């Protein structure tokens with residue numbers, strides 16, 4: 042409980058103090074909390090770019106098996122023959138993985154900083170004025186998204202969770218069939234729906250917050266920032282949630 | 296003039312920095328609705344002293360909302376229920392009879408409790424010392440209008456300069472961050488022509504000093520809602536932008552020396 046009272050040091054203009062030896066620019070920046078928020082925002086933007094591209098690409102589910110499976114093949118053949126098959130896809134995957142790791146590492150670091158900053162909690166209930174559910178649950182929504190992503194990979198990329206509880210087995214290259222088979226399991230469909238709503242909640246705050254973290258603040262566009270985040274989050278949720286619902290409703294089937 | 300009756304005050308009592316502290320309840324049978332919150336505490340303290348008990352220690356000075364000395368978490372809200380108002384300017388007419396009011400000190404590792412409701416907010420002074428000043432020529436006082444400043448810029452700088460340094464932003468922030476305070480101090484000087492010479496050394500030094508004591512910003516917006524001067528979180532975005540620029544520019548100027 043004890044907190045040390047600070048002793049008052051001599052009054053100096055420390056901005057003109059002795060020169061520090063500087064670390065490499067990015068490491069120097071990332072070692073600060075404001076720098077970690079830049080990392081958070083930049084990796085968040087990259088993940089947002091991925092999520093929107095992923096959602097739009099998946100809309101080809103509605104055009105039928107040939108279209109979506111052809112699209113899946115197209116991704117593997119990006120920039121062929123300039124690059125060998127799947128090389129560009131792997132570069133994108135590694136980039137995405139690095140962004141996710143950065144995002145999680147920064148979130149972890151900031152959480153520790155924030156814990157330390159209030160070592161003794163308020164002993165009476167707080168009455169929050171404007172902090173909303175989304176902003177106060179970023180850590181939890183983030184962890185749920187991470188667990189969901191692992192399931193999603195096991196289900197539709199690696200496939201070992203795809204065969205569980207279904208009659209068939211995972212068919213590499215038949216994205217359409219794998220998705221339909223997976224979502225025909227009602228608990229799995231519900232899992233996808235819930236997880237994507239959680240992603241929407243994360244983005245509802247994150248897609249607004251990133252403007253502040255990046256220092257993007259201007260009276261000309263400030264009023265659009267809230268709308269952008271709400272719109273982006275809604276778009277992602279609507280598209281992604283539509284797939285399990287369409288499969289359960291029989292609109293998309295094998 | 297009407298009166299409020301039968302109030303219960305649940306106040307944090309802590310005998311010193313190393314004491315664990317606890318809540319204690321006090322009855323206030325009658326108080327004028329024209330009394331300020333602090334005057335109500337004065338009335339309580341007078342009674343406690345008459346009864347031979349120790350008075351509740353709390354910070355206050357100007358009692359007109361300009362010095363930033365008063366504090367208090369009132370019913371879980373920094374500076375109490377009225378927006379844009381410091382505790383000293385909060386009046387009892389904002390409350391009703393027959394209620395319990397919980398009063399707690401600011402809680403932040405950077406604001407250690409000295410006694411009861413009084414905290415040591417010197418960490419904010421350390422931040423200002425790190426860069427909250429400008430270089431000015433000594434000698435005769437210059438004419439006031441010697442340096443033209445565009446009206447919108449002057450207005451924005453003055454809005455930031457309203458900060459009275461009370462620390463409500465830190466108290467209200469779920470992360471215990473001082474970004475609104477530091478952002479206001481940086482914005483105030485960084486927008487004005489007089490502040491340009493130290494613009495980037497200021498941004499870097501003040502942010503890094505801030506981070507020695509306080510948490511980080513998640514953009515909840517609680518600080519803006521708690522600020523007795525309603526300073527906008529726009530100042531935090533400007534601070535972030537100038538901090539990044541400072542990290543680049545200060546390296547450049549360093550490499551020239």
Ligand code: HEM
Nearest residue numbers: 081082085088089148179180183184187247250251254513
């Ligand atoms: C993998 C698991 C994830 C975790 C653990 C996580 C955690 C977090 C946390 C804790 C924050 C707030 C940090 C703070 O301000 O203190 C945050 C912000 C954010 N997240 Fe995530 N997140 C995850 C996945 C995602 C995904 C998939 C996306 C995008 C589709 C995303 C986009 C964002 C954005 C845009 C922000 C705002 C950054 C800012 O405030 O500048 N996150 N995340």
Ligand code: FES
Nearest residue numbers: 358362363365383
């Ligand atoms: S006592 Fe000076 S601002 Fe409240």
